[in-house]
Amino acid sequence: MKKLLLICLVLLLSGCVDKEILDDINIEVGVGYDLAEDPKDKYRGTILFQEFQPDKSVINRTFSGNGKLRQDLIIDVTRQSSEPVVTGGLKVAVFGPKISKLGIYDLIDSFQRDPSIGARVFVITSEDKAEDLLKGEYGTRGNSTYIYNLIQHNIEHRDIPKTNLHLAFRNYHERGRDMFLPRLKKIANDKVELIGISLFEKDKEVDILPLEDLFFFKLLVDKYSEGNFDVQLKKGDLAAIKSIKSTHKIKITDNHAAININIEGIVREYTGTKLTTAVVKDVEKKLEKKVERECLKLLKKFQELGVDPVGLGQIKKTQHRNFDYKKWEDDYKTLGFEVKCNVNIEETGIIE
Amino acid sequence: MxxxxxxxxxxxxxxxxxxxxxxxxxxxxxxxxxxxxxxxxxxxxxxxxxxxxxxxxxxxxxxxxxxxxxxxxxxxxxxxxxxxxxxxxxxxxxxxxxxxxxxxxxxxxxxxxxAQKEIVRGLSQPEVEFSVIGPKEAFVESMGQNLNLIRKRLPVKELIIEEFTLGSLSKTSVAMLYMENITNEDNINTVRQRLKNVKFDAITDSSYIVQLISDNSNSPFPQLLDTERPDRVAGILAEGKIAIVVDGSPHVLITPTTLVEFFSSFEDYFLNWILSSFFRLIRLFAVAFSILVTPIYVATLSYHYELIPKDLMSTLITSRREIPLPPILEALFLELTIELLREAGARLPTKVGQTIGIVGGIVIGTASVEAGLTSNVLLIIVALAALASFTTPVYRMGNTIRLLRFPFLFFAELWGLLGIVFCFCVLLTHLTRLTSLGRPFLEPLYPPRVVDMKDALIRLPFEKQSRRPIYLRTKKPIRFSKKKAKKQKDIDE
Known part of the structure; x- marks a missing residue:
């Protein structure tokens, strides 16, 4: 009898599970938030859907709505959508310039609470309105895939430090560390470009790092496994360094941060006549100098802005007992920096 | 007068x-x-x-x-x-x-x-367990002939053939074979006892014995291995297992056995150990694939769209777009079609059977996709699953795998991936409880026996096989002395 009851329960309770059949739902793949023009609402949101055509091409479809909560937007969009809107396919979340300055925590927080949203969503900021960014027509595989892949490969091979929803959230919550997000700009209806990194203090954008600083920024906060950089030599010759691998070590004593950066790379292109050992030594020296100078500049800048994307506070906490955050906030303003860089050019190609 | x-x-x-x-x-x-x-x-x-x-x-x-x-x-x-x-x-x-x-x-x-009239079919090639390498003889229906094939491969007096007559009507001769100096006495006694206790009037094939003497007759898993290869029987007798030969049946039973043995083909012993280990792993993968792939398709498409990689999304959505059926009906439709084709193919005479391929492949497969009844992605998946299920070397186990897919499908529809995990737990519980002649069926996976792993998921070289499987509890656990085997006299040191 008990068994029978159990079987009945199994069969009856199964009706309680929500079914979401793949082709009967509208999967949200991208979302953008801007500040609402109407002060009554908090934001104006845009949801991006993909519509797959029989020939496998993708049509980007956007719906917009206003609201105070993230839920309001979905309710708004559901009114316009032919199928139920689900959030599990989210890949990219874009925040417009105004809303990023005002604070984005409540919106990101709601992502984190939605169990069907993955941790690898890319959270980005945009130069212009997020709605416009999502309304472009980039590539053939859909806007969200395009933007996602754009950031993905820039993280893997170029100068964007590793970032995603999970990391942004960690950076936000960890005391002694601040959040940073990649910044995109729509330059034409079918083109979008990476233009830098937004620095946040708590959840408010305070400054933007331009592209030129990204190499040094990544050296400080992340490690390279496959980077590129051009070094300018005395006579105006250029040397391109490829396959850069970097690691950094930060040691903080009471009021002094010693940052050690190790770079390994290969010279692949050189505009001068002959790439002798002396030239290679010169390249190493030049790069070391440049990294030391620029990184120091960046650290000073962060200090002035009062943000800490490198996580120096966190690093100090791991190295010191009885660490006090309150005290750290004052200490940070007067912290002294010392950047040491060690460059090692491993090879220069096969021709000597 | x-x-x-x-x-x-x-x-x-x-x-x-x-x-x-x-x-x-x-x-x-x-x-x-x-x-x-x-x-x-x-x-x-x-x-x-x-x-x-x-x-x-x-x-x-x-x-x-x-x-x-x-x-x-x-x-x-x-x-x-x-x-x-x-x-x-x-x-x-x-x-x-x-x-x-x-x-x-x-x-x-x-x-x-x-003055018996012996109508004996000539020796033929094994049809169910065919192997490219190795002996090509298979058992026939006559017990005398079959015993002869086994005895020739083990010409020692320790090979004992005990005969029983079972079935009040059929009076079938059943022989139990074992090595007197190797096989565990308890195992012999259990088989003898079970054979004597068989109460059935007409035993026409060894399959009857399988069902009558197995430990759990309600299990879909066969607990006795059947083979038509004399070399395999000789091989397992030397390991210390027991063979049961039934008059009138070209299949000889092997007991006790384990789950992994059902996925080992005897050809594994004819190939180099690296190759055979690889093939065994492929077969195990094929079984898992065959059971799980359609249920996973149904579960993912019905409940877990989040799990689908973004690049696969367009393929799946475009193939499903025009399909009026929900994934479960779509999958059941195709699975049942394949089962029907299999049943029809098994019943029809060989010459007519060829048309089945055409009907199945072209008419049902292509047409149902074109008509928009099933998606072509699922068609590929189901066909691959069917293909994978054919790799099982023992036909009896292949049938079990055919059946197992359906409860998995049912629970995938009810609860998604959770249902698949639930089903898997039930299956695992059943398998751990299952015994063959009182010996654990999942050995050496559970209970874990590292020594017996040498001939389970992979097959190590013969030099490493100096011990008989320990779950058999043989009288002579050591097959040959490892030390002596290591000395190679033709190599100068």
Whole structure:
């Protein structure tokens, strides 16, 4: 009898599970938030859907709505959508310039609470309105895939430090560390470009790092496994360094941060006549100098802005007992920096 | 004289009652030319070889001096000649193809001369367990022939053949084979006991024995391995297992066995250990794939769209777009189609069977996709799953895998991936509880026996196989001395 009851329960309770059949739902793949023009609402949101055509091409479809909560937007969009809107396919979340300055925590927080949203969503900021960014027509595989892949490969091979929803959230919550997000700009209806990194203090954008600083920024906060950089030599010759691998070590004593950066790379292109050992030594020296100078500049800048994307506070906490955050906030303003860089050019190609 | 004869006829009729109704019951009287003794031959014409009577029995009995029954031992040139006085044996002997000899003067004694007609199919290639490398003989229906094939491969006196007669109607001879000095005594006793306890009137094949003596007859998993390869039987006997040969069945049973043995083909032992290990792993993967892939498709498409990689999304959505059926019906439709094709293919004669391929491949497959009944992605998945299920070397296990897919599908529809995990737990619980002859069926995976891993998921080289499987608890756990085997005399040091 008990068994029978159990079987009945199994069969009856199964009706309680929500079914979401793949082709009967509208999967949200991208979302953008801007500040609402109407002060009554908090934001104006845009949801991006993909519509797959029989020939496998993708049509980007956007719906917009206003609201105070993230839920309001979905309710708004559901009114316009032919199928139920689900959030599990989210890949990219874009925040417009105004809303990023005002604070984005409540919106990101709601992502984190939605169990069907993955941790690898890319959270980005945009130069212009997020709605416009999502309304472009980039590539053939859909806007969200395009933007996602754009950031993905820039993280893997170029100068964007590793970032995603999970990391942004960690950076936000960890005391002694601040959040940073990649910044995109729509330059034409079918083109979008990476233009830098937004620095946040708590959840408010305070400054933007331009592209030129990204190499040094990544050296400080992340490690390279496959980077590129051009070094300018005395006579105006250029040397391109490829396959850069970097690691950094930060040691903080009471009021002094010693940052050690190790770079390994290969010279692949050189505009001068002959790439002798002396030239290679010169390249190493030049790069070391440049990294030391620029990184120091960046650290000073962060200090002035009062943000800490490198996580120096966190690093100090791991190295010191009885660490006090309150005290750290004052200490940070007067912290002294010392950047040491060690460059090692491993090879220069096969021709000597 | 006349009275006597009538009496004799009356006396005979008591046991002849049923016999005389049959057309093939023959009772003929002859007179010896020298002594004028009148003797009768009684036999079942369908069971005996008339040539033996004509060439071996009759000429001698008619022409030589034949006075009493005992004389036949000298006169008849047949090896199996018996004289007895027990009338209860008559039926059994006649039905086993003996010719009964009676003389008027000795009514109490009967002579029995063996004259069985042996209709034997010639040895053929193994069809179910075919292997490219290795011996090409397979068992046939005749037990004598089969025992001969096994004995030839193990010509030692320790190979014991115990015979039983099972089935009150079929009187099937069943032989239990084991190595006296190796096989565990408990195992032998258990098999003997179970065979003796079989209560079924007609045992026509070894499959009956499988179901009658297995530990859990309600399990979809076969707990006795059946094989048609004499080399495999010889191999497992040497390991210390027990073989059961049933007369009239070309499949010999092996017990105790484990789950992994069902996924090992005997060809594994003919190939280099690296290759055979690789093939075994592929087979195990194929089984998991075959059971799980359609349920995972149904679960993912019905509940877990989040799990689909973004690049796969467009393929899945575009293929599903025009399909009116939900994923479960779509999958059931295709799975059932494949099952139907399989059943039809198995029943139809070979020549007509070819049309099945055309019907299945072109008409049902392509047409149902074009008609928009199923998505082509699922068609590929189901076809691959079917293909993977064919890699199971033991046909009996292949059938089980066919069945297992359906509960998985059902629960995938009910609860998604959770249902698949639930089903998997139930299956695992069942398998851990299952035994074969009281030995754990999942060994060496559970209980974990590292020593027995040498011939389970992978097969290590023969030098590493110096111990018999420990779950068999053999009398001689060591097959050969590892130290001696290591010495290679032809290598100068």
């Amino acid at each position: 006349k009275n006597k004869r009538i009496k004799e006829d009356i006396q005979h009729k008591e046991w002849e009652q049923s016999f005389i109704k049959s057309k093939d019951f023959k009772k003929i009287f002859y007179y010896n030319q020298k002594t004028d003794v009148r003797f009768g031959l009684t036999f079942m014409a369908t069971l005996i070889d008339e040539n033996i009577i004509q060439d071996g029995i009759l000429p001698n009995l008619l022409e030589d001096e034949f006075r009493e029954i005992e004389d036949i031992k000298q006169l008849v040139p047949v090896a199996d000649v018996q004289v007895c006085d027990d009338p209860s044996l008559i039926e059994q002997k006649l039905m086993n193809g003996y010719v009964m000899l009676t003389i008027e003067t000795e009514l109490k004694h009967f002579g029995f001369i063996a």
